[in-house]
């Protein structure tokens with residue numbers, strides 16, 4: 477098995493939830509659960525560990541529109557707590573949940589593309 481694969485940009489493969497090596501197989505088997513390997517090229521996805529990266533981006537950026545909406549409702553209309561729950565709540569879910577999957581795919585594909593992995597201490601061998 478000596479196939480070569482083109483260098484696929486992570487933005488192209490990860491956001492669509494495709495394998496970072498071949499661009500054909502699926503990256504996910506659930507909404508956010510990674511498949512064990514690519515069904516097209518057999519790439520083992522065990523290297524992938526985006527940890528809480530997708531949640532970090534959602535917390536920092538995707539929640540901003542919800543906060544602005546809640547503040548605007550409060551300042552402009554003195555909205556009741558029930559209004560906040562019924563309007564801002566679903567809006568927050570709509571702006572925060574959908575970006576998680578493409579963000580996770582992008583991070584996993586970037587991890588593969590840039591060969592990112594845990595740092596290791598490299599020691600010089602005696603006599604070299």
Ligand SMILES: [Zn+2]
Pocket residue numbers: 495496497498499500501514515516517518519
């Ligand atoms: Zn693949």
